[in-house]
Amino acid sequence: MRLLTLIRDWLEQRAGLGKPIREAATHAVPSTSASWWYVFGSATLVVFVLQVVSGICLATVYAPSANDAWTSLERLNHEIPLGWFLRALHGWGSNFMVALVVVHMVQVFLFGAHKYPRELTWMVGVVLLLMTLGMAFTGQIMRFDQDAYWGLGIGASIAGRTPLVGRPLVHLLLGGPIIAGATLSRFFTLHVFVIPAVLMALVGLHLLLVLRLGINEWPMPGRVVSRETYRREYEDLVHADGVPFFPDAAKKDMVFAGLVILALVSCAAIFGPIGPGGRPDPTIIDTQPSPDFFFLWIYSALALLPAYLETVLLLTVPPAAILFLLALPLLAGTGEKSWRRRPVAVLSVVMIFLTIGSLTYLGTFAPWSPVMDAWSALPTPDVYLKDRSPLELQGAVLVQAKQCRNCHSLGGEGGRRGPALDDVATRLTRDQLIRQVLQGGGEMPAYGKNLSPAEVTALVSFLETLHPPGLEPARDASESAKR
């Protein structure tokens, strides 16, 4: 014990770090800020530190070469002791970090903490969010599998839509004219050197600003922020009703961070490492590329944007959204802080979450994608084959053989790109069916070149039988009038 004191004193006389650290740790914060709502930022930092540690461990084995990356991940998963667990920790840590950053940001916004004088803290936070998403995306590329390969293709295709500089931009992104070894090296550099360095520097600045400007007090409806009086009010508040950050506020941070780490380790142990998926061999085209959970909403948006607006929206909305987030505290930097008096703010958060949530939900089953093996894997339901004439049965065979079910479902199974065929006869008359099959229309391709007249007759005869019992098939009103 005496030895420890001796060492501490020796260090303190030379480095003199003890005093500033003590002062920073015990600085007074409003007692209302020692709240369970204020624990998300510190938990994010803790997960970030864990990511650095597990990332360094993985880098000791990972081979950042297009030829070897996938194999080295498989080796980590299956051969190197605890390699699977480190990969699981890093992959789940990424999910946790994105989730915590988002929760932290929403809390800060709803509590008005982005307002005067903490505008810069918010702006740095926005860049930290972007860097975190950048780590998540480049991390997905590190898992150099089929999804990573085609994900790069999607990124390059978006870049290629830029007017004038599209082609050089694609080459810059890929490190060459095509996805290859140089591409992985570029993204490895971003993931391991560039973005982490920026993250660390900005986390430092973020914390410095929090210390300098004080932790946001609990927002009270009616307590309005004004540039003239806020700082004095905050000082008075801290003076009258302040508690030391450590331990009074920090104990809740510590408990929550501990729970987060436990949850993270449990997820890693129970669910295991994420991927890698199939080998990054572009000639294996039997693949269904899709991004990680946090980017699914973008994947959905890309499928659902109207084609004529897509390029414009792709190139303008992300920069505009980022600029708006950065400028937010400048546009609304004073006034009410409490969410109870900021209906627009609350509604905006709800709207954004509903939008991203719905798009994510759609992304999990991608109804716009043809089901590539529906035609050969899903049999026609028996009920649609009962009591049918030979011609109609011939048509049923054609529905399967011509891949109709890749886009149309029967009995709830098959693609959802087009409408279900179970009751198609109630919607279209015989003539309309023939026209739709031959010429296409809407989002349906024309099959005129791929069906003989006899096949069309058989196909349409079968489709005409598809109506629920008790619901009459559609008929041409002009025909009955003629009679």
Added chain:
Amino acid sequence: MAETTHSTTLLPPVSRRGFLFTLGLALNAAAAALFAVPVVGFLFSPARRLAEQAWVPLGPIASFPEGQTRLAAYRNPFVQPWDGETANVPCWVRRIAGAKFQVFAINCAHLGCPVRWFPESGLFMCPCHGGVYYADGSRASGPPPRGLFEYRYRIEGDQLWVRGGELPTLSEPV
């Protein structure tokens, strides 16, 4: 009187410290430029090399029966030893008749996903966002803004050659 005029028309006298400070600034600015220009040039070099395509063989034309569309692959002409499997670039070869071909890039014109050929319905379908193309590569439905990208091809002896090596995008449709 003459002396006063003299001192106002000339520059203020430069002290040794002031000179050293200015020299330090200038030297560091020059050094920073000397360092930064090559760094930026190096990082941006992939954006400057543009003409990265070359003729590559796809195989004997006999392996592509008339009236059929088949998957083929070429080796990236600018391959590096560490590229591994990524250097195998697939494409769809449609032999219309005789020496008349169409060679389509595998990449959907929407966002680059690999399209699959379905001979029964005569359609290419994309697994990502639902783009569909006809047998001749023209757009049938979905979000793609144009038909499939087509490689230039030529026949030498009994070999089919294409000009490949670049990822086709809307700004460089091969």
